[in-house]
Amino acid sequence: MVTTSNSSSNGQPALRFGIIGVGNAGGGVLNMMRDEPKVEVVAAADIRPQALEAFQRDFGGRTYDSVEGICRAPDVDVVWIATPNHFHCPHTVLAAEHGKHIVLEKPMALSLDEASLMVETADKHGVKLLSGHTRAFDPPVQTMWRIIRSGEVGAIRAMNVMSFTDWMLRPRMPEEVDVERGGGVAFRQAPHQIDSLRFLGGGLIRSVRGTMGIWMEGRSGAPGYYTAYLEFEDGTPATIVYNAYGYFLANELLPWEMEAGAQAENRARVRNGINTGTWDQARAKDEMRTASMQGQRNALEGGGAPSGPPRQRFQSDLGLLLVTCERGLLRQSPNGIYVYNDDGLREEPIEVKEGGGDPTIEEAYNGIVLGEPIFHDGRWGMATLEVQLGLMRSARERREVLLEHQVPVPSDLAH
Amino acid sequence: MVTTSNSSSNGQPALRFGIIGVGNAGGGVLNMMRDEPKVEVVAAADIRPQALEAFQRDFGGRTYDSVEGICRAPDVDVVWIATPNHFHCPHTVLAAEHGKHIVLEKPMALSLDEASLMVETADKHGVKLLSGHTRAFDPPVQTMWRIIRSGEVGAIRAMNVMSFTDWMLRPRMPEEVDVERGGGVAFRQAPHQIDSLRFLGGGLIRSVRGTMGIWMEGRSGAPGYYTAYLEFEDGTPATIVYNAYGYFLANELLPWEMEAGAQAENRARVRNGINTGTWDQARAKDEMRTASMQGQRNALEGGGAPSGPPRQRFQSDLGLLLVTCERGLLRQSPNGIYVYNDDGLREEPIEVKEGGGDPTIEEAYNGIVLGEPIFHDGRWGMATLEVQLGLMRSARERREVLLEHQVPVPSDLAH
Numbered sequence: 001m002v003t004t005s006n007s008s009s010n011g012q013p014a015l016r017f018g019i020i021g022v023g024n025a026g027g028g029v030l031n032m033m034r035d036e037p038k039v040e041v042v043a044a045a046d047i048r049p050q051a052l053e054a055f056q057r058d059f060g061g062r063t064y065d066s067v068e069g070i071c072r073a074p075d076v077d078v079v080w081i082a083t084p085n086h087f088h089c090p091h092t093v094l095a096a097e098h099g100k101h102i103v104l105e106k107p108m109a110l111s112l113d114e115a116s117l118m119v120e121t122a123d124k125h126g127v128k129l130l131s132g133h134t135r136a137f138d139p140p141v142q143t144m145w146r147i148i149r150s151g152e153v154g155a156i157r158a159m160n161v162m163s164f165t166d167w168m169l170r171p172r173m174p175e176e177v178d179v180e181r182g183g184g185v186a187f188r189q190a191p192h193q194i195d196s197l198r199f200l201g202g203g204l205i206r207s208v209r210g211t212m213g214i215w216m217e218g219r220s221g222a223p224g225y226y227t228a229y230l231e232f233e234d235g236t237p238a239t240i241v242y243n244a245y246g247y248f249l250a251n252e253l254l255p256w257e258m259e260a261g262a263q264a265e266n267r268a269r270v271r272n273g274i275n276t277g278t279w280d281q282a283r284a285k286d287e288m289r290t291a292s293m294q295g296q297r298n299a300l301e302g303g304g305a306p307s308g309p310p311r312q313r314f315q316s317d318l319g320l321l322l323v324t325c326e327r328g329l330l331r332q333s334p335n336g337i338y339v340y341n342d343d344g345l346r347e348e349p350i351e352v353k354e355g356g357g358d359p360t361i362e363e364a365y366n367g368i369v370l371g372e373p374i375f376h377d378g379r380w381g382m383a384t385l386e387v388q389l390g391l392m393r394s395a396r397e398r399r400e401v402l403l404e405h406q407v408p409v410p411s412d413l414a415h
Numbered sequence: 416m417v418t419t420s421n422s423s424s425n426g427q428p429a430l431r432f433g434i435i436g437v438g439n440a441g442g443g444v445l446n447m448m449r450d451e452p453k454v455e456v457v458a459a460a461d462i463r464p465q466a467l468e469a470f471q472r473d474f475g476g477r478t479y480d481s482v483e484g485i486c487r488a489p490d491v492d493v494v495w496i497a498t499p500n501h502f503h504c505p506h507t508v509l510a511a512e513h514g515k516h517i518v519l520e521k522p523m524a525l526s527l528d529e530a531s532l533m534v535e536t537a538d539k540h541g542v543k544l545l546s547g548h549t550r551a552f553d554p555p556v557q558t559m560w561r562i563i564r565s566g567e568v569g570a571i572r573a574m575n576v577m578s579f580t581d582w583m584l585r586p587r588m589p590e591e592v593d594v595e596r597g598g599g600v601a602f603r604q605a606p607h608q609i610d611s612l613r614f615l616g617g618g619l620i621r622s623v624r625g626t627m628g629i630w631m632e633g634r635s636g637a638p639g640y641y642t643a644y645l646e647f648e649d650g651t652p653a654t655i656v657y658n659a660y661g662y663f664l665a666n667e668l669l670p671w672e673m674e675a676g677a678q679a680e681n682r683a684r685v686r687n688g689i690n691t692g693t694w695d696q697a698r699a700k701d702e703m704r705t706a707s708m709q710g711q712r713n714a715l716e717g718g719g720a721p722s723g724p725p726r727q728r729f730q731s732d733l734g735l736l737l738v739t740c741e742r743g744l745l746r747q748s749p750n751g752i753y754v755y756n757d758d759g760l761r762e763e764p765i766e767v768k769e770g771g772g773d774p775t776i777e778e779a780y781n782g783i784v785l786g787e788p789i790f791h792d793g794r795w796g797m798a799t800l801e802v803q804l805g806l807m808r809s810a811r812e813r814r815e816v817l818l819e820h821q822v823p824v825p826s827d828l829a830h
Contacts, residue, residue, distance in 0.1 A: 229644035265759035344680035
C-alpha cells in the first residue's frame with residue numbers, strides 16, 4: 001500500500017508516477033495519465049533537455065536528467081519506464097533498488113537473463129513489477145476473453161492473427177530499427193500478438209516455430225517481418241504474422257476502416273525517402289512527439305477521425321485476430337466484437353470511454369494502491385519474452401523451439 | 416502422341432476422355448469439357464446406374480459399370496479419375512496397366528507408398544500421369560506467378576494464406592468426411608493451398624509444423640480445421656490456415672464479395688441440421704450434382720451472380736493469399752490481382768474467358784496430344800501429398816516434420 005498526501009476521487013490516495021523517457025511512447029502515456037484522476041505525474045527523467053522542457057511546459061512536473069535522480073525522489077511511488085529497450089533491465093534494477101514500483105513498456109527486456117534479474121531484483125526489494133502495455137489489456141481482447149468465459153461459443157480451438165502495418169515507415173529512432181538494441185518488430189511489436197494469444201489461450205505456450213525477415217534497404221538493421229506457429233500445452237494452435245513494410249495494411253480487409261489505394265501512394269513516398277536517405281526522420285519524429293503530447297494521431301496510420309459516436313479503433317499492431325472456437329468464431333467488428341455462433345452472427349458492442357481508463361494504469365493502481373494481485377507481472381512478461389526469443393532462435397536455427405518459462409493465466413482472474 | 420479419328424479446331428486430334436466417377440466433381444469436369452473443343456468425352460464409368468443415366472442423357476457418351484470396362488475401351492485416350500480418394504491408387508494402377516493416360520483429382524492418394532506405386536506404374540507403362548485440379552492452375556495464382564517473374568516487386572519473401580469456408584456444411588458423401596478414406600480438409604482441401612504455395616515458392620518445402628482440429632458434432636469423422644507453418648529450402652516461410660466450419664467466411668474480408676450477416680444464419684440452420692441429423696444430405700448432394708451438371712452454383716457458397724462483366728471469382732478454397740515480396744505485396748482483387756509496389760497500388764486485371772480454357776484440361780491436352788512436358792506430374796503431386804501427410808504427422812507427434820520428396824518448379828516453365 002502506498003500512502004500519499006493527495007487523494008483521488010474515490011477516496012484512495014492517487015498513485016504518483018515518475019516517467020523515465022519522455023519520448024514518443026512516454027508522450028502517449030502522459031496524455032492518458034492526464035485524463036486519469038487516480039494517478040498523478042509528479043516527475044520525468046530524460047537525457048534530452050528539449051523533451052524535459054516540453055514535459056514541464058505541458059504537464060508542469062519536476063524534471064531530472066538522470067534515472068538515479070528520479071529514483072531518489074521521495075514522492076515518486078512508481079516509475080513508468082519508457083526508455084529504449086536495451087535500458088529496460090538496468091533502469092528496472094535501479095528503480096527496484098530505490099524501492100520504486102515499476103511499470104515496463106514492451107518488450108520487457110532483451111534476454112531471459114535480463115528478465116530473470118529484473119524479476120529477482122523486484123522480489124528482493126519488495127516492489128511490484130508490471131510488464132505490460134500490450135493490446136492484450138485493451139477492450140477488444142478483454143471482451144473476447146469474457147465471451148469465451150461465458151461459454152457462448154465453446155472453448156478456443158485455434159487462433160490466427162495477421163498484422164500488416166506501416167511500422168517501418170514511421171519516423172524511427174536508431175535503436176528502434178537496430179536489433180542489437182531490441183529494435184525491429186520481433187522485439188517491439190510481437191508482444192501485442194503474443195501477449196493477447198497467451199491471455200486468451202491460458203498462458204502456456206509449449207513451442208514456437210517461425211522465422212523473421214529483413215528486406216527494406218533503408219531499414220536493414222532489424223526485422224520488419226515475422227511469422228510463426230505456436231502451440232499451447234493443451235494442443236491449441238496459433239499462427240502469428242507481422243509485416244511492417246507498409247505496402248498493404250490489414251485494415252484494408254475491414255470495410256469500415258479504410259479504402260485501399262490513396263494511402264498506398266503516401267506510404268510509397270515515405271518508403272522511397274527512407275531508402276534514398278532523403279527523409280528527415282529525426283524532425284518527423286519530433287513532430288510526431290509533439291503531436292502525441294497534444295493528443296493527435298499520426299496521419300500515416302490512416303483511418304482518420306471516425307464519424308458518429310466514438311468507437312473502438314481497429315488495433316493495427318495486434319492485427320486481424322480470428323479466434324476459432326468449438327461452436328463459433330470471434331473477431332473485431334466496427335463497434336466491438338463479431339460473435340459468430342450457432343444462431344448466426346451478432347455484434348457485442350464495446351463501450352468506448354471518453355478518457356482515462358487505461359488498463360495498464362488501472363492494473364498498476366489496483367496492484368500498488370489497493371494491494372490487488374498483479375496479473376501482468378514480471379513472470380508473465382518474461383514468459384511472453386521467452387516466446388519472442390524462441391521465435392528469433394527458431395529463425396536462426398531453423399527448428400522448433402520448446403519453451404520452459406511459461407506461466408498460466410490465474411484461474412480466478414476477474415474482468 | 417495420340418492418334419484419333421476426330422480433329423479439334425486447331426487441326427490437332429481431339430483428346431478423348433473417359434470419366435471415372437460421375438459424381439459432383441465429375442459433373443463439374445463434364446461441363447468444362449463440353450465447352451472445350453480440344454477434348455471429347457467418349458465414355459463414363461460409375462457404380463451408380465442413375466449417375467450413368469444422367470451422363471448418357473446430358474452428354475451422350477458410352478457408359479460402363481466398372482473401371483476395368485472403361486479402361487479396356489480402345490477409343491479412350493485418357494481417364495479422368497474423380498472417384499473417392501481411397502480409390503485413386505487402385506484406379507490409377509489399373510488405368511496405367513491398360514495403357515491409358517491419367518488425370519487425377521486432388522489429393523493424389525492417401526499415402527506416399529500409394530503415390531510411389533502410382534508414379535512407378537505410370538512410368539513402367541509409358542503413360543502420362545497428371546496430378547492436378549487445384550487452385551494453383553487457376554488464373555489468380557498464375558497471374559501472381561507472372562508478376563513475380565517480371566521482377567516488379569522483387570522476390571517472394573513470405574506467403575500467408577487463410578481459408579474460412581463452409582466446406583463442412585455442404586452435402587457430403589460419407590467418404591468425404593471419413594479420414595480413413597481420405598476425407599476432411601487436410602486431405603481434400605489442403606492441396607489447393609499447398610500446391611499454390613509450392614508453385615509460387617519454387618516447389619521445395621523443407622519442413623512442416625502444424626496441427627488439425629475436429630470439433631463439430633455431426634462431422635466428427637474428419638478434420639475441418641488445420642493450420643501449419645511451412646518453410647521452403649531457401650528459407651521462405653509460409654503459413655496455411657483452413658477452417659471449414661462455416662461460422663465466418665474469408666470473403667467477408669473482401670468488400671466486393673459479400674456482406675457478413677444474413678448468410679451466417681443460413682449456415683447456422685444447415686449446421687444445426689447436420690448436428691441433429693435432421694438434414695437429408697444424400698438428397699441435397701443429388702440436387703447439387705444435378706445443378707452442377709446443369710452448370711449452376713451451390714447457393715450456399717455465397718456471392719451469387721456478379722453484376723457487370725464476368726470477373727474472376729474469389730477462390731474460397733484457396734482463401735485469402737497474401738504474397739509478401741521484397742518490394743511489394745500481391746493479393747486477389749475484384750478484377751484480378753492487387754499489386755502493391757514502390758509506386759503505390761495498381762490492379763492487374765485478369766481476363767475472364769467465357770468457356771473452356773480449363774488449365775488442367777489444357778495441360779493434359781498439351782502433354783498428351785502435343786507431347787509437351789507435364790509440370791503437374793505424379794512426382795509433383797507426390798510432393799504436395801508429402802506436405803499434407805507431413806502436416807498430419809506433425810499434428811499427431813507434436814513436432815516439426817522434415818520433407819524428403821520435394822521437386823522443384825521447372826526453371827524453364829513458360830506461362
